[in-house]
Amino acid sequence: MINVFQPSLGERELAAVAEVFAGNWLGKGPRTAGFERDFAEHIGVEAERVVTTNSCTEATFIAMDLAGVGEGDEVVLPTVSFVGAGNAVAAHGARPVFCDVDPTTLNATVDDIEAALTPRTKAVLLLHYGGYPGDVVDIAALCRDRGVLLIEDAAAAVASSVDGQACGTFGDIGVWSFDSQKIVVAGDGGALSARDPELVARAGKLAYFGLEQFSGYSQAKTTSTRWWDFDISSFSRRSIMNDVQSAIGAVQLRRLPEFLARRAEVVAHYDRELADVPGVLPPPALPRGHRGSQYLYWLRLDARIRDQVARDLYDRGVYTTFRYPALHRVAAYGWTTPLPRAEEAAERTLCLPLHQALSDDDVQTVVDALRDSVSRRSGGGA
Structure with a gap:
C-alpha cells in the first residue's frame, strides 16, 4: 500500500538512539534541552522561548491554560481542523466557535475569523492547513487590534513561513507536532513557543505536574539539604518529551x-x-x-x-x-x-x-x- 504519510528513518536515527542508551538516561535530559534549542533556532526565536511536550495536542491544551480559557469564554477556530483542537477548547469549559474556510485552501480567511468574533472571544486557534500559511499576517493584526490572543496550530507547518518569518511565531503562542505522520518525526512529541518568555516558563511547569523545580537531582547541586522537597503552582499533568524522542527529532530536524x-x-x-x-x-x-x-x-x-x-x-x-x-x-x-x-x-x-x-x-x-x-x-x- 502506498501510504498518505510515512516517516523516513534510518541509521542516523538509530545511532542517535544508541547514544542515549549508552548514556543510561532515557528521560527528559540533555538531548531534549538540545532539541529545544535546535528547534528554537529553526523557527528563529530565542532558546528560552521553546518547550517540548509529549504531543501537539497536549501543547494546545497547555496553550488554553496559558490563555486563561474557561467557562463562559469562546475560542474561534476553523471547522476544518484536528479534533484535538476542538477538544482542547471544550475540555476547558469554553465554547468552540467554528468558522468557515476558503474551499480551495481550506484555511480560514481573515474575514471568516472576524465574522466569528464576539465580546466573549478569549482566543483564536488558527490552523495552517496542509502547511499553507494562509491569512496569518492579517489575522494576527486583527487579533492584536481586538485584544484577542492568537494561538497558531502549526502542527503541519514545520517549515512554513511568510516573508521569512516562521508560522507559529506571528501570534502569541504557537504549537507544533513531531508525531509519526508529520515531516519531522520523533515517534511522538510536540513543541510550544510563546512571544512572552514568562508564558514559556509557565508552560514548562504545566508540562510537569506544575512543579516549581523539575529535578531533585539538579536541585541537589544548589541545595545542601532536603532537595527532594517540592512545591507546585498548578494541578497539572506530565506531558514531557524524553531523550529517546528528542534524539530522533534532532536528527530529523537536520534532515x-x-x-x-x-x-x-x-x-x-x-x-x-x-x-x-x-x-x-x-x-x-x-x-x-x-x-x-x-x-x-x-x-x-x-x-x-x-x-x-x-x-x-x-x-x-x-x-x-x-x-x-x-x-x-x-x-x-x-x-x-x-x-x-x-x-x-x-x-x-x-x-x-x-x-x-x-x-x-x-x-x-x-x-x-x-x-x-x-x-x-x-x-x-x-
Whole structure:
C-alpha cells in the first residue's frame, strides 16, 4: 500500500538512539534541552522561548491554560481542523466557535475569523492547513487590534513561513507536532513557543505536574539539604518529551532540507501530470512571500465521484484520505449553524500520498490510478 504519510528513518536515527542508551538516561535530559534549542533556532526565536511536550495536542491544551480559557469564554477556530483542537477548547469549559474556510485552501480567511468574533472571544486557534500559511499576517493584526490572543496550530507547518518569518511565531503562542505522520518525526512529541518568555516558563511547569523545580537531582547541586522537597503552582499533568524522542527529532530536524526537497519534487510531479485531467483541481499556488511545508497534497473533485475515486485508488494499492472532517458536524461540540464552504470542501477534497519516501514509480502509480478512476467515474471510460 502506498501510504498518505510515512516517516523516513534510518541509521542516523538509530545511532542517535544508541547514544542515549549508552548514556543510561532515557528521560527528559540533555538531548531534549538540545532539541529545544535546535528547534528554537529553526523557527528563529530565542532558546528560552521553546518547550517540548509529549504531543501537539497536549501543547494546545497547555496553550488554553496559558490563555486563561474557561467557562463562559469562546475560542474561534476553523471547522476544518484536528479534533484535538476542538477538544482542547471544550475540555476547558469554553465554547468552540467554528468558522468557515476558503474551499480551495481550506484555511480560514481573515474575514471568516472576524465574522466569528464576539465580546466573549478569549482566543483564536488558527490552523495552517496542509502547511499553507494562509491569512496569518492579517489575522494576527486583527487579533492584536481586538485584544484577542492568537494561538497558531502549526502542527503541519514545520517549515512554513511568510516573508521569512516562521508560522507559529506571528501570534502569541504557537504549537507544533513531531508525531509519526508529520515531516519531522520523533515517534511522538510536540513543541510550544510563546512571544512572552514568562508564558514559556509557565508552560514548562504545566508540562510537569506544575512543579516549581523539575529535578531533585539538579536541585541537589544548589541545595545542601532536603532537595527532594517540592512545591507546585498548578494541578497539572506530565506531558514531557524524553531523550529517546528528542534524539530522533534532532536528527530529523537536520534532515528537514532533504525531506522538503523531495516533497517538492513529488508535488511538481503531481502538478505536471494532473494539470490536464478534467475535473481535477490541484492545491492553489502559494502567494508571493509564502513558503509552505508541503504536508498535504489535496485535490478538489466532483462530490458525486470523490468517494468512488478514493475506493478505486485503495483497490489499486493507493491509500488516500480527507483531512480534516469538519468539526462543526461533530455532535459533541453542540454546533448547529451550517458552514457551507467547509461543507462543500469536505465533500470534494481528497488528499493524495505525499512524503519524502515516495519513489518516482510510486508517484506515477498514484497518477495513473487517479487518471483512470476519474475518467471512468466521470463517464469518460468503460
